[in-house]
Amino acid sequence: MGYTLYKLLEENTVKIPLIQRDYAQGRASEEKVRNDFIDKIKSNLLEENKKLNLDFVYGYTTKHSNDNLNFIPLDGQQRLTTLWLIHWYFAIKEGILKDGRDKNSEILLLGFTYETRISSKRFCEKLVQNPLIFDNKTKSLKDKIVDASWFMSSWNNDPTIKAMLNMIDTIHTRMCSIENVWHKLTEENRITFDYIDIKSEEFKLTDELYIKMNSRGKPLTPFENFKAIFSQVLNDENSDYYKEKIEYENSKVTYQQYFSFKVDGKWTDLFWDYKDTRDNLDDNFLNFFYYIAEMLHYRENKEDDFQRNFEYLETVFSKKKNVDFLFKSLDLLVGIKDKKLFFDTIFSIDEYQIGKVKLFGETNTDLFFKSFTNSSFEVLLRVLFYGLLKYLIETKTTQPTDDLINFIRILRNMLLRVRQINTSKRIEVISNLRLPYFNSYVQFIDGFIKNITEEKAVYHSFVNNSFKGFTQDSFTLEKKKINSLLKNPQIEKNIYKLEDHNYVYGIPDNFIIEDENFEEKVEAFYEIWNFDKVSNSELVRALLTKGDFSVTTHDYSKLGYIKYFGTEDYWNRIIAPSNEDEKQNTKKILNQFLTEYINSVKDAILDRLDEMLNAYSSEDKDWRYYFIKYKEITSPYFGRLNLFSWNDKDGFNINSLGNSGVQPLASHHLNPYLITIRKKLIECGFSTEIVKHYNGRYSEELSFLSLPKDIKLYVDYGCFKLHNLVNLKNHQYIINEFNMEKEDDYYILKELKGTDKIETAILFCTKVLQSNYLS
Structure with missing residues (x-):
C-alpha cells in the first residue's frame, strides 16, 4: 500500500537496525547516484500534481514499551534515510521547526533513529533539536553542522553520519530554490513508497522466507543478529586464535564453537536469573558485551572514543587475550551462585x-x-x-x-x-x-x-x-x-x-592514624559530623576556635578572593582537600579540635562544643571573634553556603554567597554582619517591614540594611557607612551621640567603647527606631 514517510512516522517509530549496511547513498564515491536520485525527486516536486513512487519498503513492526509501534526496515533503509533528510531540510528551510512552530512535526521527525548505533541516533536527534539558520546563499550546510557546538568531533569517524552530511549538502545545492515543499511532502503525498509489514496478518511472511529474501541471511532481532556476527568474528582466519582450541566439557572445541555452546545456555541463564530484567534479556546481554569491549578497548587506546557498534566489537575481539577475558568473565559469573x-x-x-x-x-x-x-x-x-x-x-x-x-x-x-x-x-x-x-x-x-x-x-x-x-x-x-x-x-x-x-x-x-587516641578521634568525628545532633553553624564556629580552617575556592573576584567554611553535605572539600597547603592547615586544626573534644569532661556533644566556644577570647575582636560569637553569620539563611567573598584582611567588608560556580557573584549576596544585625533587631521585636535588607549582585550592587526615612546602613572597611541621616528629625543629636564623622554624603559609624561593631550597630538602630527621630 502507498505510504509517505510522514504517514509512516505518524504510525511508527522507524528504527534502522544494525543488520543494515551504513547509509550508502551519501558516500563520497556515490556522488552520481546521489545526484541522480535527488534530481529525480526534484523534477517530480516541480511538476504540478506529479507523484513519484519509490517501490517497496518492507520490514516488520514490534511493540514499544509504551504500546507504540517500532518499524524495523529490512529493505529500503537508503531511501527512507534520504527521504527523512529531505523532510528535515525543508522543515528547517520553511520554518516548521523554528521556535516549536509545529511541535507534532518535530516529534515525528525525532521518531526516525538508528537502533543500536548510538552516534547516528544522537546525530539525528541533534539535527532536529538544533534547527540551523541558513538561506539559499549558504554554501555548505555540512560545514555549519560540523562547526556547531553540539556536534561531537568523534562523529567525523561515523560512516553513516559522514554520508548524511554529504547528502544534506547535495539536497541544499540541488533543491534550495524549490518552494512549498513541506506541503507537497506531507499533504499532497507527492513522494510515496509501497510499505509492507512482513509479519502482519495481511502478509504473513515467515522467518524462513524472510531469511531467503534477506541476502545477508541474518536473524531478525538485534541479539540474534549479534550472535551471528560475533560468531563470524570468532571464525575470522585473520584472528590470532583461529586455529586454537578451548576446553569444553572434557573436549577441545574452537572459540566459535565454545561461544555457540555457551551463548544459548549457561551464559543466557546468567542474565535470566535476574527476573525483573527478563523483558530486556537481549539488551542486557549486549550491554555486558559492550561493557567488556569498552574496557578492553581503552586498555590499549587512550584517545580513541569507543563506539557501541559491531565494528568496534570486531576490532576488540580479534585478539585472543580479549576473547579469553570475555569468556572467563562470563564463566566465573556463572560460577557465582x-x-x-x-x-x-x-x-x-x-x-x-x-x-x-x-x-x-x-x-x-x-x-x-x-x-x-x-x-x-x-x-x-x-x-x-x-x-x-x-x-x-x-x-x-x-x-x-x-x-x-x-x-x-x-x-x-x-x-x-x-x-x-x-x-x-x-x-x-x-x-x-x-x-x-x-x-x-x-x-x-x-x-x-x-x-x-x-x-x-x-x-x-x-x-x-x-x-x-x-x-x-x-x-x-x-x-x-x-x-x-x-x-x-x-x-x-x-x-x-x-x-x-x-x-x-x-x-x-588529614587524620593522625598513629595517634594513641586514634579510635576515640574516629568516634568523635562520627559524633560531631552527624548533623542530626549538631548544627552546621555550631560545628563551623567550634572549629574556628582552633584557627582558620577555610579553603579558598576562588583566588580572585571583583569583591575579593572567596573562602569556604563548610556546609552540610559538602565537608569533603575541607576534610580531604587536594591542595597541599590547605591539607597541612586543616590537619593541624582538625587534630587539635578532636583532641580537645575527646579530652573534655563534659558528656553531651553540644556541651563539649559550647565549652570550646565559651573558652575562646580575642582582644582585638578580629573576624574570627564575630564568626564565633554570632551564629547568624554561619547559619544557613537564604540558601547560603558558608561561602564568603573576602575583600579585606579584617574580614569585615565581606559578602555571604549562595553560588560557588564559575561566576559566584552572579547570585544575590549579603554582608553577613548586616544579616546578623537584622536578625537581632527582629528578635528584639522590630518588624521585618521596618528593618529590611537589600541584596547585592555582582560588584556594582552591594547589600545594605534599610531603616525608615530611607536610612541605609552599608558595611565599609572596619566600620559602617550611614546614608541619608539628614532625613532624621534632630539628626545632629544622634550623630554627636555616636561620635560619627562625615565623609562625602555619608557618615561613619565605628564601635563604641565597651562594645563590638555589631553591638554598636544594633544600639544605633534601636535608638533610631525607638526615639522621636522618625516623627
Whole structure:
C-alpha cells in the first residue's frame, strides 16, 4: 500500500537496525547516484500534481514499551534515510521547526533513529533539536553542522553520519530554490513508497522466507543478529586464535564453537536469573558485551572514543587475550551462585559495615547488574568491576575472600584519589576518572594482581612493590596508611570506618592514624559530623576556635578572593582537600579540635562544643571573634553556603554567597554582619517591614540594611557607612551621640567603647527606631 514517510512516522517509530549496511547513498564515491536520485525527486516536486513512487519498503513492526509501534526496515533503509533528510531540510528551510512552530512535526521527525548505533541516533536527534539558520546563499550546510557546538568531533569517524552530511549538502545545492515543499511532502503525498509489514496478518511472511529474501541471511532481532556476527568474528582466519582450541566439557572445541555452546545456555541463564530484567534479556546481554569491549578497548587506546557498534566489537575481539577475558568473565559469573550475596559480602552502601568496602552514593552493590543494565554505572564502578573480574580470573576463585576485599579497598581508594574541584560547584570535590585513561589504571590493576598471585598477601604486596598508573604521591600516602595498619593491626577497623565516612571519601590523610587516641578521634568525628545532633553553624564556629580552617575556592573576584567554611553535605572539600597547603592547615586544626573534644569532661556533644566556644577570647575582636560569637553569620539563611567573598584582611567588608560556580557573584549576596544585625533587631521585636535588607549582585550592587526615612546602613572597611541621616528629625543629636564623622554624603559609624561593631550597630538602630527621630 502507498505510504509517505510522514504517514509512516505518524504510525511508527522507524528504527534502522544494525543488520543494515551504513547509509550508502551519501558516500563520497556515490556522488552520481546521489545526484541522480535527488534530481529525480526534484523534477517530480516541480511538476504540478506529479507523484513519484519509490517501490517497496518492507520490514516488520514490534511493540514499544509504551504500546507504540517500532518499524524495523529490512529493505529500503537508503531511501527512507534520504527521504527523512529531505523532510528535515525543508522543515528547517520553511520554518516548521523554528521556535516549536509545529511541535507534532518535530516529534515525528525525532521518531526516525538508528537502533543500536548510538552516534547516528544522537546525530539525528541533534539535527532536529538544533534547527540551523541558513538561506539559499549558504554554501555548505555540512560545514555549519560540523562547526556547531553540539556536534561531537568523534562523529567525523561515523560512516553513516559522514554520508548524511554529504547528502544534506547535495539536497541544499540541488533543491534550495524549490518552494512549498513541506506541503507537497506531507499533504499532497507527492513522494510515496509501497510499505509492507512482513509479519502482519495481511502478509504473513515467515522467518524462513524472510531469511531467503534477506541476502545477508541474518536473524531478525538485534541479539540474534549479534550472535551471528560475533560468531563470524570468532571464525575470522585473520584472528590470532583461529586455529586454537578451548576446553569444553572434557573436549577441545574452537572459540566459535565454545561461544555457540555457551551463548544459548549457561551464559543466557546468567542474565535470566535476574527476573525483573527478563523483558530486556537481549539488551542486557549486549550491554555486558559492550561493557567488556569498552574496557578492553581503552586498555590499549587512550584517545580513541569507543563506539557501541559491531565494528568496534570486531576490532576488540580479534585478539585472543580479549576473547579469553570475555569468556572467563562470563564463566566465573556463572560460577557465582548467589550474586546478590556475593556483592553484598564485598560492598556496603549508606553506612560503614565491618569487613566491607563502601560504595559512596550507591543504592545497589551488584556491579554485574549495573554493567548489563548500564544504569548508574560511573567510571569508578566500571574500573572497580574490571578489577574484580581480573582478580577472580587470575586467582581462580569465585569466593569473596578477605584478600579480594582488601584488594578492592586499595583499588577503590586509589581511584578516589583521582579527583578535582568541581568547576561548577567549587565547594565540592568530584572524580576526575576518565575511561580514556583506563590504560593507566589498568597498569596498576594488572601489576598489582600479578604480584598478589606471586606473593599472596595483598597488603604486603602493595607496600613492597612499585607500581604505575597513579601519581607517586597517591601511592606514598596509601602505602603509609597500610604500613601503619601492618604495624598495628588493631587500628584496621578504625581506618576502614574513617575511610568510609562520606566526608572523608577514602582519603583520611588529614587524620593522625598513629595517634594513641586514634579510635576515640574516629568516634568523635562520627559524633560531631552527624548533623542530626549538631548544627552546621555550631560545628563551623567550634572549629574556628582552633584557627582558620577555610579553603579558598576562588583566588580572585571583583569583591575579593572567596573562602569556604563548610556546609552540610559538602565537608569533603575541607576534610580531604587536594591542595597541599590547605591539607597541612586543616590537619593541624582538625587534630587539635578532636583532641580537645575527646579530652573534655563534659558528656553531651553540644556541651563539649559550647565549652570550646565559651573558652575562646580575642582582644582585638578580629573576624574570627564575630564568626564565633554570632551564629547568624554561619547559619544557613537564604540558601547560603558558608561561602564568603573576602575583600579585606579584617574580614569585615565581606559578602555571604549562595553560588560557588564559575561566576559566584552572579547570585544575590549579603554582608553577613548586616544579616546578623537584622536578625537581632527582629528578635528584639522590630518588624521585618521596618528593618529590611537589600541584596547585592555582582560588584556594582552591594547589600545594605534599610531603616525608615530611607536610612541605609552599608558595611565599609572596619566600620559602617550611614546614608541619608539628614532625613532624621534632630539628626545632629544622634550623630554627636555616636561620635560619627562625615565623609562625602555619608557618615561613619565605628564601635563604641565597651562594645563590638555589631553591638554598636544594633544600639544605633534601636535608638533610631525607638526615639522621636522618625516623627
